[in-house]
Amino acid sequence: MSVEIPPCVSHSVLVKVKAAGVCHSDIHLISGVYDMGDGRKASATDGGRHLPLTPGHEIMGTVEKLGDGAESVGVKEGDQVIVYPWIGCGACRKCLSGKENMCEGAAAFLGIIRDGGYAEYVLVPNARYLVKANDMDASQSATLACSGVTAFSAIRKCRLHSDDLLLVIGAGGLGTAAIQIAKKTTGARIAVADVDDSKLELAAKLGADYIFNTSKLAAGDLASGVRNINQGRGADAVADFVGTPTTTSMGFRLLGREGRLLLVGLVGGAVQLPLPLFPLRGAQIAGSFTGTLAELVELVELAKRGVIAPVVSGTYKLEEANEVLSRLARGEIKGRAVLKP
Ligand SMILES: [Zn+2]
Numbered sequence: 001m002s003v004e005i006p007p008c009v010s011h012s013v014l015v016k017v018k019a020a021g022v023c024h025s026d027i028h029l030i031s032g033v034y035d036m037g038d039g040r041k042a043s044a045t046d047g048g049r050h051l052p053l054t055p056g057h058e059i060m061g062t063v064e065k066l067g068d069g070a071e072s073v074g075v076k077e078g079d080q081v082i083v084y085p086w087i088g089c090g091a092c093r094k095c096l097s098g099k100e101n102m103c104e105g106a107a108a109f110l111g112i113i114r115d116g117g118y119a120e121y122v123l124v125p126n127a128r129y130l131v132k133a134n135d136m137d138a139s140q141s142a143t144l145a146c147s148g149v150t151a152f153s154a155i156r157k158c159r160l161h162s163d164d165l166l167l168v169i170g171a172g173g174l175g176t177a178a179i180q181i182a183k184k185t186t187g188a189r190i191a192v193a194d195v196d197d198s199k200l201e202l203a204a205k206l207g208a209d210y211i212f213n214t215s216k217l218a219a220g221d222l223a224s225g226v227r228n229i230n231q232g233r234g235a236d237a238v239a240d241f242v243g244t245p246t247t248t249s250m251g252f253r254l255l256g257r258e259g260r261l262l263l264v265g266l267v268g269g270a271v272q273l274p275l276p277l278f279p280l281r282g283a284q285i286a287g288s289f290t291g292t293l294a295e296l297v298e299l300v301e302l303a304k305r306g307v308i309a310p311v312v313s314g315t316y317k318l319e320e321a322n323e324v325l326s327r328l329a330r331g332e333i334k335g336r337a338v339l340k341p
């Protein structure tokens with residue numbers, strides 16, 4: 001589809017897109033719903049989306065044009081930048097505390113509410129949402145804006161100690177980022193569960209200490225496998241990057257005392273959990289959605305130093321977006337697919 005290049009109003013920046021990552025949540029955006037379980041659905045786009053909308057929230061590009069006032073932020077035309085897409089209203093309590101990704105007002109998430117990066121150009125409403133990324137690989141760095149910062153924020157919320165065991169469920173785009181981040185920044189030991197041997201092989205290459213193919217293990221065998229590698233205890237933290245009833249129930253069951261289960265994946269559904277185990281084991285469950293601008297800045301620094309290197313499975317033309325989304329929905333993409341306009 002062809003649309004006009006948006007006018008560059010004051011403070012805004014027109015970015016020429018070099019790479020746009022294809023995220024699993026784009027599939028939700030296209031279907032328009034989240035599966036809340038028991039046949040219930042919820043809108044994936046509450047908050048004033050207007051159709052047609054250009055998806056794409058993992059955007060890297062070059063600054064094409066600066067609106068009035070945007071110069072003061074320190075980016076200049078020609079700079080290569082990663083775009084922070086989780087733009088909030090700027091006025092609510094969450095935005096004022098730096099958590100625009102948790103905005104309580106009228107958020108303006110790029111590629112979700114406003115036009116995003118599956119395009120030649122994207123308009124960013126304020127230059128402060130640009131993170132300079134000169135000399136970085138375009139495809140790899142694009143993925144930092146969603147899968148990277150989502151994994152980074154989730155691992156931080158796991159509050160890992162160096163002698164902890166973290167279980168990562170799902171070794172896709174998010175999981176592979178999380179394995180590298182946890183390995184390089186926490187010192188915890190990392191176990192990874194997935195149903196695909198080739199994804200588990202990749203997880204091992206990226207630093208996973210233990211891998212489990214859950215399609216080949218009975219539930220009891222997985223639990224004893226986790227205890228065997230953690231001195232008889234359950235996992236200290238579980239990060240579920242899939243988010244189905246099966247993975248979440250499994251993650252909860254595998255927690256040790258005071259274990260923390262972080263729900264990140266949005267595949268959907270509902271679960272029943274045995275309530276006495278929360279107090280008896282001191283279990284905690286929390287959700288994590290993307291990350292803050294400050295976290296993205298921190299993560300980009302780590303990537304520049306080579307601490308993490310996002311896994312890009314392939315680059316595709318913009319016209320191939322629908323095919324790539326179908327393959328992602330079928331679980332055929334390892335790491336991240338990136339569109340290059
Ligand atoms: Zn995403």
Ligand SMILES: [Zn+2]
Pocket residue numbers: 088089090091092093094095096100102103104105106
């Ligand atoms: Zn807000």
